[in-house]
Amino acid sequence: MANPHHDDTAPAMRDDAAAPARSETFQNPGLPPHVPRRADGDPKAAKRAEIQVVVLFTLSALASIAFVVAYFVIDPDLKGYLLGIGEINLFHLAIGVTMGVSLLGIGLGAIHWAKTLMPDEEVVEQRHPQVSGDDDREAVAQTLSHGWRSSQLNRRSALLGSAGGALGLFALPIVLPVIAGLGPRPQGLYTTNWAEGTLLRIDPSGAAIRAGDVTQGSVFHVMPDGWVGHEAVEEHGAEEAMIAKAKDQVILVRLDPSLIKSQKQREWGYEGIVAYSKVCTHVGCPVALYEQQTHHLLCPCHQSTFDMTDDCNVIFGPAKRALPQLPITVDGDGYIVAAGPFREPVGPSFWERERPGLMGVE
Amino acid sequence: MTTHVPQGAGHLRTDETPPERPASQTDQSSPDAKFPGALVWADERVGAAKGLRFALKKVFPDHWSFLLGEIAMYSMIIALITGTFLTLWYVPSMGHVVYDGDYVPLKGVGMSEAYASTLDISFEVKGGLLIRQLHHWSALFFIVGIALHAARVFFTGAFRKPREINWLIGVVLSLLAIIEGFAGYSLPDDLLSGTGIRAMNGFMMSAPVIGTWMTFFVFGGEFPGEAIIPRLYIAHVLLIPAILVGLFVLHLALVVVHKHTQYPGPGRTNDNVVGFPIMPVYAAKAGGFFFVVFGITALVSALVQINGVWVYGPYDPTQVTAGSQPDFYMWFSDGALRLLPGWLEFTLFGTVWSFNIFLGSLVLLPLVWVVLGAYPFLEAWVTGDKREHHILQRPRNAPTRTAIGAAAISMYLVLALACVNDILAIKLGLSINDLTILFRTMFFVLPVLVFVVTKRLCLSLQRHDRERVLHGNETGRIVRTPEGRFFEAHEPLDEFERWALVDYDTPTPLGLTQGPDVDSRGVARRRGPLAGAQAAVSSFFYKDAVTAVTPAELAAAHHHGEHDALESPSIPQLGAPVNDSTGDDDFSEGHGSAVQAPTHHR
Numbered sequence: 001m002a003n004p005h006h007d008d009t010a011p012a013m014r015d016d017a018a019a020p021a022r023s024e025t026f027q028n029p030g031l032p033p034h035v036p037r038r039a040d041g042d043p044k045a046a047k048r049a050e051i052q053v054v055v056l057f058t059l060s061a062l063a064s065i066a067f068v069v070a071y072f073v074i075d076p077d078l079k080g081y082l083l084g085i086g087e088i089n090l091f092h093l094a095i096g097v098t099m100g101v102s103l104l105g106i107g108l109g110a111i112h113w114a115k116t117l118m119p120d121e122e123v124v125e126q127r128h129p130q131v132s133g134d135d136d137r138e139a140v141a142q143t144l145s146h147g148w149r150s151s152q153l154n155r156r157s158a159l160l161g162s163a164g165g166a167l168g169l170f171a172l173p174i175v176l177p178v179i180a181g182l183g184p185r186p187q188g189l190y191t192t193n194w195a196e197g198t199l200l201r202i203d204p205s206g207a208a209i210r211a212g213d214v215t216q217g218s219v220f221h222v223m224p225d226g227w228v229g230h231e232a233v234e235e236h237g238a239e240e241a242m243i244a245k246a247k248d249q250v251i252l253v254r255l256d257p258s259l260i261k262s263q264k265q266r267e268w269g270y271e272g273i274v275a276y277s278k279v280c281t282h283v284g285c286p287v288a289l290y291e292q293q294t295h296h297l298l299c300p301c302h303q304s305t306f307d308m309t310d311d312c313n314v315i316f317g318p319a320k321r322a323l324p325q326l327p328i329t330v331d332g333d334g335y336i337v338a339a340g341p342f343r344e345p346v347g348p349s350f351w352e353r354e355r356p357g358l359m360g361v362e
Numbered sequence: 363m364t365t366h367v368p369q370g371a372g373h374l375r376t377d378e379t380p381p382e383r384p385a386s387q388t389d390q391s392s393p394d395a396k397f398p399g400a401l402v403w404a405d406e407r408v409g410a411a412k413g414l415r416f417a418l419k420k421v422f423p424d425h426w427s428f429l430l431g432e433i434a435m436y437s438m439i440i441a442l443i444t445g446t447f448l449t450l451w452y453v454p455s456m457g458h459v460v461y462d463g464d465y466v467p468l469k470g471v472g473m474s475e476a477y478a479s480t481l482d483i484s485f486e487v488k489g490g491l492l493i494r495q496l497h498h499w500s501a502l503f504f505i506v507g508i509a510l511h512a513a514r515v516f517f518t519g520a521f522r523k524p525r526e527i528n529w530l531i532g533v534v535l536s537l538l539a540i541i542e543g544f545a546g547y548s549l550p551d552d553l554l555s556g557t558g559i560r561a562m563n564g565f566m567m568s569a570p571v572i573g574t575w576m577t578f579f580v581f582g583g584e585f586p587g588e589a590i591i592p593r594l595y596i597a598h599v600l601l602i603p604a605i606l607v608g609l610f611v612l613h614l615a616l617v618v619v620h621k622h623t624q625y626p627g628p629g630r631t632n633d634n635v636v637g638f639p640i641m642p643v644y645a646a647k648a649g650g651f652f653f654v655v656f657g658i659t660a661l662v663s664a665l666v667q668i669n670g671v672w673v674y675g676p677y678d679p680t681q682v683t684a685g686s687q688p689d690f691y692m693w694f695s696d697g698a699l700r701l702l703p704g705w706l707e708f709t710l711f712g713t714v715w716s717f718n719i720f721l722g723s724l725v726l727l728p729l730v731w732v733v734l735g736a737y738p739f740l741e742a743w744v745t746g747d748k749r750e751h752h753i754l755q756r757p758r759n760a761p762t763r764t765a766i767g768a769a770a771i772s773m774y775l776v777l778a779l780a781c782v783n784d785i786l787a788i789k790l791g792l793s794i795n796d797l798t799i800l801f802r803t804m805f806f807v808l809p810v811l812v813f814v815v816t817k818r819l820c821l822s823l824q825r826h827d828r829e830r831v832l833h834g835n836e837t838g839r840i841v842r843t844p845e846g847r848f849f850e851a852h853e854p855l856d857e858f859e860r861w862a863l864v865d866y867d868t869p870t871p872l873g874l875t876q877g878p879d880v881d882s883r884g885v886a887r888r889r890g891p892l893a894g895a896q897a898a899v900s901s902f903f904y905k906d907a908v909t910a911v912t913p914a915e916l917a918a919a920h921h922h923g924e925h926d927a928l929e930s931p932s933i934p935q936l937g938a939p940v941n942d943s944t945g946d947d948d949f950s951e952g953h954g955s956a957v958q959a960p961t962h963h964r
Contacts, residue, residue, distance in 0.1 A: 026864050026913055029857040031629030031636065076488055085665060089491070096492050096664020100657045107653030114646035125421040125635045127621055127752060130524045183582045183589070186574035203680065221680060233472060238458030243584045246560075246679035278680065283564025283699065283719060284585070285557060286682045300684045301561060302700045303784060303794055316795050318699055318718050320707035348564040349719065350574050355712040359574065 031122065039116045049116035053109045060105025067098035190345050190356055192224075192248045194326060198338040199225035200252060200275065206231070208335045209252065214273050219290045220252040222275065224338070247346055249278040249286060250326055252336070253308060255295060262311040268327040270336065275326040276312050277346040280304055282319035284348045297323070321349065422644045423624040423637035427514045432648060434507030436655040438539075438610065440500035445546075445599065447493045453479040454595035456551065456588040465672055473676035476551040476591050480671050495663035501543050502668075503659060505691045508536045512734075516767050518754035520623045521738040523747070528616040531609050533735045537727075538606050540691045545598040547669065547689050551591055554669075556677025557686050559590060565699070568719035586679065625754050626865035628858040632752050685785055690778070694730075697780030698722030701802050744900045745869040758827070759866040761820035762903040768816040769809035776805045824908035827863045831855060831911040832919040868907040872900040 039046040070091070080090040153160050199208050203223040214220070226232065227248060232241040257272040265274060276297075280287050285301035295308040296315070304317030312323035324346050327339035345353055352358040397411065404410040422428075455475040461468045463478065464485040483490040512532060515521055521529035544562075548555045563585045566577045582589025621635045630636050638644045674683055688696055699722040706717035741763065742748075757764040779786065780801040787794040834852035841851050855863070890896075 024912060025910075026857075026861060028631055028865070029628045029861050032858045071489065091488075092491050093664055095489055096495075096660055099492070100659075100661035100664060103653045103657030103660055105657075107650045107655075107657055110646045110650030111654070114643050114650065118643045118646060120643075122424070122629075122636045123421055123639055124629070125419070125621065127633050127635060129750060130620070179579065182579040184578060186578045188584050189574065223680075230472065233458060238472075239456075239588045242586050242679060246585050249680040280564075282704075283561045283568075285560055285564075285686075286680050288682050289684065300682050300686055300784070301557065302696070303798065304704070305795075314704050317798075318702050318704055318722075320704035320716070320718060348567045349707060349714045349716040350567045350577075351570050351572075351713050351715075352574060353714045354709055358713070 034121050053113045056105045056109030060102045063098045063101035070094040194224050194338045194341045196340045200336045201228045204229045210334045211330050214254045216254050217292050222250040222252045224248050250275050251278045259309045265311040268325050275328045276323040279347040281321040418641040420640050421635050421637045430514050431511035436652045437500045437504035444493050444497040451483045454592045456591050474551045477676045480550040498668050499663050500659050505539050517757040522751040524750050526738045529738050530735050531613050535609050537731045542602045545594045548594050550671045551677050552671040553674035565719050565723035568716035623754050626862050628861045693781035694774050694777035697777040698726050701780050744903050746872050758820040758823040761817045764820050765813045765817035769813040772808045772812040828911050831863050864910040868909050869904050871904045
């Protein structure tokens, strides 16, 4: 203690002061006395509260009726302008707001009623420990033991073993067909519809591309011949057409050949025109954003960034691998065609990617 | 003249026994109340009166934070109601159709039946758009409610014995809720939802060994196939809701079994529950709150448009929009995918290990929920506490837990914000690369900072509570003594207010030397291999605990003050007018309040 005087005068008084609180902890003082609300003592206030509740309930009823009226009267296509929100469908607005008011009227009315007029004195309920009594446990132990012994499991262990085995296996006939029937074994992950000589067509117009028409800085979204637009759906069916879109999509760009850093990239291209898979090597979104100034390709999903001048290697973001390049050349008529298929699987990584043998693919 | 003694406190001072409740307030039943005739029939068959007698008298404590779980519960019910409506029109098929509906910009566009029917719900079914909006908003409120409720339960220690099982059920419920949400927002098959499924396909593929098999089985073949939407649909409308509702009923049943927890306060003990009975107060309040939640959801659905599926058109694997974000509850996982650097993918013996992908998705999701589920057992192990707990802890009174929770939330927020890094970069005019690097750093740095700061804050708040208990509240009255000293008079807490501040205990760290080294028969005590770790973690949790004020400490503080009073005899007169209106009984306490200040104002 900082003040030396304390010890001189303290002892007698300290004992005195500590006397009423000998125990280690404070005693729970019990529930505080009830503080009456205004409506408890003042009939006027109670009446006012009652009116407020009635108004809220009435408002709800009116809003419900207004909902029905709005539903039949307002044109569902009616548009209007609402301050702070902008253009809005007025039918949607009207039925939504009336529904909200109808519900809020009931809710707020009930709560206001409870808070002003219903008793606000808390009541006490006793708790009991969760644990059961010893006699309960004893009785359960007896019953279990009786069951175990009377079914002779204590003497005939073969029963237990065989029953366990049967129960363990019975689910198989039910589960196996479900699981095994869910899908085919993995296939098609190493192939696309690109092959040597496949014409590159602009999606969705379907036009073939002359090398001369590809100006510097232009960018095309390309699909293989036969897989473009409605015709693809009619010819191959919607499912095949969608799968093709998910795998075969290619981005075609013309770069200044002097900017290209990779010899392989130059060779697989044609006079600075290069084609790359548009499927992100991260989780497969289309790598759709091409920055013309920096020649970066950005995937909008997770921002993996690929450098087009450097064989589409990853320069930022969560992807690991470069986008696969599609080798291209020009056919006799001057149109750009694939010089061959992709040399590696396109799209997201998967476990067997480098070892097709694990999937039974040669 | 103002009196600072709370109402009724004086009454308790003169009379030790708690006041009797006025009968008029609590018991208003009429003496000739009759069992309703309509219930007789049911009672004779299923004994309804026994159940009702039990149920109608259940007591629920009142606190705003107990409403958070109710928000989740009611939002789930709203989602169930509106979802049932939607199934009447939605077609869970990826079959190809050419759109010929009311929405002109998409006329003639090829799309799936799922997307076409979602457009029909939005444009042709009268009021269908409102139901769709209600469904989406209530699903979001459901998950917000779950998150806030879980935080409340965590930070108040409500998960402690005997409620560990209910915590686990809640943890499973929260996981199911976000899977349900993901499955649901994938159904419209518009460009945004299809992009979400594309990412799901990608991260399932990344799983070592089973990735491709799992993906082909779930998608029924190569991406996108035509199976995923019907399968997500049956999961969304039947499988997950069935489990969700079943577990939710169990969750509530256990609340009834355990009775609700309550905050520390006068009259509240570990052996009782103080609150309002179901009939009528709680029924009116909770029932009314359902309508409030529903009403607010309706207003939000009317005024704030969410998921306008017509904006970007049908899903096309070759297209994507900038600013593609999932619903907020998946942000943390998608954010993790954005932050994990590419070098985490490598090839081992010719097999590809994409840690950059599955760490943020297939590992992160289960990991978060395993850690959540394990926490109560970790804390029980650290405290060695086997008692039942029904009184909640104020977060400050469990500083290490509160700090762990806050640190975990900060980690979560970093991941979640990382998911909107592109939006943030545009809005704030920052480089997305810098932002990503910042988030990567913050993921490791921020939780440590938050932990330290939160823990210090809690300890400071605890010390502040001690100050208040020992020396009373500041009154704002500056008193000048005849010698010219100034001090601020303090007002002692009444015993009700004080109780809420002292009703907690702090475990002492489990030492290695805990208990006798040899038992009564002289056999050396066996120590498990983890005893050292247990002691270390226990010490980490509780070594700097601030304990509650004891009566002896309070008496000493009072005495301390009185001593100063003796030194400056004029003070009681200065302090007296404030307190003396309450009568002689309070005079001695008036001393304490007025005079303790000189040595304690800082």
